[in-house]
Amino acid sequence: MPTPQPQTATNAASTHIDAAIVGAGFAGLYMLHRLRGLGMSARVIEAADGVGGTWYWNRYPGARCDIESLEYEYGFEDELPREWKWTERYASQPEILRYINHCADRFDLRRDIRFETRVTSAHFNESTNRWEIETDVGERLSAQYCIMATGCLSAPRRPNFEGLDSFEGDWYHTGYWPHEGVDFTGKRVGIIGTGSSAIQSIPIIAAQAAHLTVFQRTANFSVPAHNGPIEPEYARQMTERYTEVRRRAREETTGGVVSGTPNEKSALEASEEERQQEFESRWKKGGFALGGAFADLAINNEANATAAEFVREKIRVTVKDPATAELLCPKDYPFATKRLCVDTNYFETFNRDNVTLVDVKSAPIVEITPAGLRTRDAEYAFDCLVFATGFDAMTGALLGIDIRGRAGETLGSKWAGGPRSYLGLQVAGFPNLFTITGPGSPSVLSNMLVSIEQHVDWIADCVAHLRAHNMQSIEPTPEAQDAWVDHVNEVANFTLFPQANSWYIGANIPGKPRVFMPYVGGVGAYALKCKEVVANGYEGFVLRA
Numbered sequence: 177m178p179t180p181q182p183q184t185a186t187n188a189a190s191t192h193i194d195a196a197i198v199g200a201g202f203a204g205l206y207m208l209h210r211l212r213g214l215g216m217s218a219r220v221i222e223a224a225d226g227v228g229g230t231w232y233w234n235r236y237p238g239a240r241c242d243i244e245s246l247e248y249e250y251g252f253e254d255e256l257p258r259e260w261k262w263t264e265r266y267a268s269q270p271e272i273l274r275y276i277n278h279c280a281d282r283f284d285l286r287r288d289i290r291f292e293t294r295v296t297s298a299h300f301n302e303s304t305n306r307w308e309i310e311t312d313v314g315e316r317l318s319a320q321y322c323i324m325a326t327g328c329l330s331a332p333r334r335p336n337f338e339g340l341d342s343f344e345g346d347w348y349h350t351g352y353w354p355h356e357g358v359d360f361t362g363k364r365v366g367i368i369g370t371g372s373s374a375i376q377s378i379p380i381i382a383a384q385a386a387h388l389t390v391f392q393r394t395a396n397f398s399v400p401a402h403n404g405p406i407e408p409e410y411a412r413q414m415t416e417r418y419t420e421v422r423r424r425a426r427e428e429t430t431g432g433v434v435s436g437t438p439n440e441k442s443a444l445e446a447s448e449e450e451r452q453q454e455f456e457s458r459w460k461k462g463g464f465a466l467g468g469a470f471a472d473l474a475i476n477n478e479a480n481a482t483a484a485e486f487v488r489e490k491i492r493v494t495v496k497d498p499a500t501a502e503l504l505c506p507k508d509y510p511f512a513t514k515r516l517c518v519d520t521n522y523f524e525t526f527n528r529d530n531v532t533l534v535d536v537k538s539a540p541i542v543e544i545t546p547a548g549l550r551t552r553d554a555e556y557a558f559d560c561l562v563f564a565t566g567f568d569a570m571t572g573a574l575l576g577i578d579i580r581g582r583a584g585e586t587l588g589s590k591w592a593g594g595p596r597s598y599l600g601l602q603v604a605g606f607p608n609l610f611t612i613t614g615p616g617s618p619s620v621l622s623n624m625l626v627s628i629e630q631h632v633d634w635i636a637d638c639v640a641h642l643r644a645h646n647m648q649s650i651e652p653t654p655e656a657q658d659a660w661v662d663h664v665n666e667v668a669n670f671t672l673f674p675q676a677n678s679w680y681i682g683a684n685i686p687g688k689p690r691v692f693m694p695y696v697g698g699v700g701a702y703a704l705k706c707k708e709v710v711a712n713g714y715e716g717f718v719l720r721a
């Protein structure tokens with residue numbers, strides 16, 4: 177395996193490699209493994225001091241996957257699923273991080289990873305056809321390929337509340353949680369946000385804290401995980417037919433999971449009794465099963481309303497105080513048009529005496545004070561504040577790097593009106609730059625492990641093709657990109673997704689262009705399209721010798 181060699185020819189200080197990979201989460205690690213397999217020299221650059229990405233950073237209490245562990249794992253190698261045994265149906269963050277570390281060791285990946293190093297810029301040099309990459313520790317790399325494995329949910333939204341610096345207690349963001357953990361015992365805690373991160377952490381913080389106040393702006397749909405040990409027989413069956421499970425997940429599903437078969441029937445064709453039965457049985461299964469209860473939940477408001485009302489009824493039955501229950505009922509957007517939250521005792525937690533729910537839609541947070549927080553209507557005192565306020569999703573990490581393509585044009589200027597990309601893989605004017613699970617691909621709408629592997633495999637096969645045919649570069653044509661962006665929008669507009677003010681559409685970041693970023697057409701259809709593009713001689717791309 178060739179290791180990166182310092183070169184003197186073009187730039188004394190820069191290390192010449194075939195490929196630079198930014199990020200050492202699931203995507204970057206597998207990309208490194210694949211490129212090594214092609215005999216290429218590759219280097220991963222990672223800001224953290226360890227591997228894991230999402231699972232390195234998000235160490236808040238209760239963090240765990242929302243896709244069953246037996247499907248939320250690598251599928252590229254047959255032995256891995258046999259040698260790794262998950263303990264729970266939905267693995268916790270520490271267990272997933274252990275798994276990623278196991279994989280890094282298993283495939284001897286660390287020797288090509290530069291930790292505690294952040295890529296600050298990546299400029300395409302048109303005369304050499306190479307990417308010149310700079311880091312915050314002054315290292316320079318020159319690479320033919322630059323592969324962004326920077327993650328879709330890796331740029332936590334730093335809270336920009338007035339007065340935050342004056343707060344005399346401790347504050348935390350779920351997306352960069354202290355490694356040593358936080359003990360909330362006896363503390364008065366305020367948590368801002370009620371997305372997936374908050375919904376997972378609230379029950380656990382509530383069990384520790386003297387008092388927990390939850391500041392909710394938008395109520396969320398959440399379904400029970402029914403987490404617990406994995407049934408050994410189920411695990412055995414899944415492992416035994418692993419190759420087939422992964423093939424089906426990639427080729428035949430919408431969301432990249434095989435558990436929870438979607439119902440092909442319309443909710444509106446079913447009788448009231450039939451509907452309730454279907455919803456109920458899926459609620460009992462837990463997790464995303466409810467999302468597949470009927471075929472038209474994502475495309476028909478009337479059908480969707482039946483599922484939304486089912487969840488609201490569950491909340492009303494669970495939460496004893498009727499006013500709190502009603503406030504927890506999501507009413508502003510259709511069911512499952514934001515990623516469904518999967519919880520353990522979330523709604524039940526509001527029955528505790530030490531938990532208060534505060535509506536900050538009617539009375540927004542005005543400022544953080546030295547003692548706590550002030551809303552338009554009241555003041556609250558806290559020892560600790562938790563910001564579960566989310567991420568600058570899908571584009572945040574990419575635009576955090578000064579990326580320049582042909583003629584020095586920046587990605588920021590190209591994406592000023594929202595991200596534009598061909599297949600979510602490449603951007604016109606940025607040759608040999610790849611974005612794993614980039615905007616315009618199914619990515620965050622799916623089991624990300626399936627989408628990551630599909631992209632990594634596509635990119636590795638593409639690079640192998642270029643090398644085999646003595647090609648120097650690949651980039652999409654502007655026409656192919658425009659057509660794909662139109663298609664992404666068209667498909668999104670056919671669904672109810674754009675009706676939600678979600679991070680899918682950039683609505684959580686003030687000033688971010690309102691563009692539906694992921695591809696809603698489904699993992700299977702998308703993978704087929706990617707295959708067809710290749711079969712048609714990399715249709716829509718320009719390959720240069």
Ligand code: FAD
Nearest residue numbers: 199201202203223229230241242243294295326327330624
């Ligand atoms: P990441 O894991 O985000 O890794 C990207 C890495 O790039 C990070 O380590 C970051 O430090 C590094 N990086 C970024 N910019 C730079 C730079 N300029 N220089 C150097 N390094 C850089 N998806 C699911 O399918 N199922 C789930 O259950 C699920 N649960 C999730 C739970 C949480 C709390 C969050 C936040 C996300 C979850 N996701 C889930 C999405 C999750 O992000 C993906 O599943 C997956 O882990 C992404 O892997 P990745 O390698 O693409 O990106």
Ligand code: NAP
Nearest residue numbers: 240241242369370371372373374393394515564565566567
């Ligand atoms: P999120 O879904 O974006 O939620 C952020 C929350 O903060 C929202 O409730 C938002 O309210 C609130 N908020 C933001 N700014 C606010 C303000 N100024 N005042 C009041 N409230 C404010 O972020 P997240 O919970 O971190 O989840 C992001 C994604 O990561 C998820 O959708 C999922 O894909 C992934 N994730 C998965 C899991 C899992 O179960 N495995 C766990 C965590 C995260 P509004 O809705 O009103 O904007």
